[in-house]
Amino acid sequence: PLEDLGFKAVAAAVSDLAAMGGRPKGAVIAVSSPPGTDLEELHRGIGDAAVITGCPIVGGDLTSSRDVSVAVTVFGECPGKDAVLRSGARPDEKILVTGPLGRSAAGLRRRRAGASLTDELVVAHRRPWPRLAEGIAARGAGASAMMDLSDGLGLDLHRLADASHVGFVLDHVPVAEGATEEEAIGGGEDYELLIVTPNVERLRMIFADRGLRQPIQIGWTVENVTERTLRDAPFERRGWQHQF
Secondary structure: OHHHHHHHHHHHHHHHHHOOOOEEEEEEEEEEEOOOOOHHHHHHHHHHHHHHHOOOEEEEEEEEOOOOEEEEEEEEEOOOOOOOOOOOOOOOOEEEEOOOEOHHHHHHHHHHOOOOOOOHHHHHHHOOOOOHHHHHHHHHOOOOEEEEOOOOHHHHHHHHHHHHOOEEEEOOOOEOOOOOHHHHHHOOOOOOEEEEEOOHHHHHHHHHHOOOOOOEEEEEEEOOOOOEEEOOEEOOOOOOOOOO
């Protein structure tokens, strides 16, 4: 539904701030749509996402077009410390994610098979939740690198490793209930955070102190940039590839 399109557009953009440990301050929305589009429905979803993320809509634009498109620009801040980038990981640091993976991809599969919009996994696909509190906590705990898993662990971990000039060794992938391991690796749109830290004990302590779900350790970084494995087998790049 258009309401979900509006929600996801804002939530996905805000998730990029969460991935740097940032706090949203505002967003501008540009909507292009053909005549007859139910813009009230679209903007209900945008408004819902703005409320739950604490990111007010402060401006935007509306134009006519053949298809519906929503472009969201968010801005925020990282008070006290610099933003966490994907390029800061070093060898011998721990790799964690903020939750099990594959729920969104499993929800899309189930919806295509006829599941209702209220199915738990379908809701995970329709209404992603940016991990803002977790990102701020990880930044405060001294995370060296971080990004959100929008395109799938099978691509995004490689991107982080490329930017940081490290390799990695994974011992497992946490798969959400109802999902497959392939969906957890390559499905994308989970918007859980991928965190690399030199001090996993401090990270866990701060998450616990703030009442957040404990992150799941999945592996560690290594110096050899070509060593990228899962359970001793090569971890191939796979996930959502953007087309321009």
